[in-house]
Amino acid sequence: MSREKQPISDVQWVKRDQLKANDYNPNKMAKTELGLLKVSIMEDGWTQPIVARLDGEIVDGFHRWTVSADKDVAALTDGLVPVVFIQEIDPARQRMATIRHNRARGEHYVMSMADIVTELVDELKIEPAELIKRLGMEKEEVTRLLDRGQMIKRAGNDDFKPAWVAEKR
Numbered sequence: 001m002s003r004e005k006q007p008i009s010d011v012q013w014v015k016r017d018q019l020k021a022n023d024y025n026p027n028k029m030a031k032t033e034l035g036l037l038k039v040s041i042m043e044d045g046w047t048q049p050i051v052a053r054l055d056g057e058i059v060d061g062f063h064r065w066t067v068s069a070d071k072d073v074a075a076l077t078d079g080l081v082p083v084v085f086i087q088e089i090d091p092a093r094q095r096m097a098t099i100r101h102n103r104a105r106g107e108h109y110v111m112s113m114a115d116i117v118t119e120l121v122d123e124l125k126i127e128p129a130e131l132i133k134r135l136g137m138e139k140e141e142v143t144r145l146l147d148r149g150q151m152i153k154r155a156g157n158d159d160f161k162p163a164w165v166a167e168k169r
Contacts, residue, residue, distance in 0.1 A: 011049050013080040016068050019056045024095060024119070026112030027102040029063045038067045041076070049082035051101065059086065059094055060101035092124040099135050110145075117145040 003009060029037070040047075041064070050061030058065055067073055068081045089097070095116055120126040128142045137145075 007051070007084040007086050008049070011082050011084055013077065014083050016065065016074070016079060016081050019050065019052055019058055019065055019081070019083065021062055021065070022057050022059070022094075022098065024116055025062055025098055025102070026109055026116055027062070027098075028109055028112075034063060034067060037063055038070055038073055041067060041073050046077070046082050049084045051084050051086060051097075053094065054085050054088055057094075059097050092120055092126050095120060095124075096126075096131075096134055103136065111148070114145040114148045117142060118148070121146060 046064075048061070048064065050065050051059045052061075053059060065081060068079075086097075099113070099116065117131060120131060121128060128139070128146065131137060131142050132139055
């Protein structure tokens with residue numbers, strides 16, 4: 001793929017309200033960090049665009065989008081935000097893109113991450129081996145996220161051997 005065909009080669013300035021949040025992002029930011037993000041944009045300007053699907057659903061950059069509602073941030077660019085639109089992608093690839101963007105620089109809430117991994121495997125039929133490869137996870141991490149604390153219930157499978165048996169007293 002040539003440089004001209006890379007999404008970053010076509011940053012567009014769009015009205016903030018043309019974008020919308022996705023409903024699955026496991027990346028959360030505390031109020032303090034949101035304030036720091038505002039400071040970063042106010043002092044450094046927009047250094048990273050928001051990544052969105054063609055329909056405006058945000059793949060990466062939810063917190064930048066959130067901060068863009070601040071009147072001081074909005075005033076910097078007349079209420080416009082920088083966006084890189086990616087071609088239509090299937091739901092599995094979109095969620096994996098979100099995770100890759102987040103893991104490259106942020107923290108995650110484990111149970112929210114487990115929700116996405118479970119959805120990818122159970123509903124979107126992505127094999128755990130593919131998640132390991134495409135999300136840079138270890139097999140144990142994928143197994144634990146899929147497990148969601150249910151080791152005892154799943155003790156009969158090949159991944160978990162019972163080390164002990166609970167007894168009633």
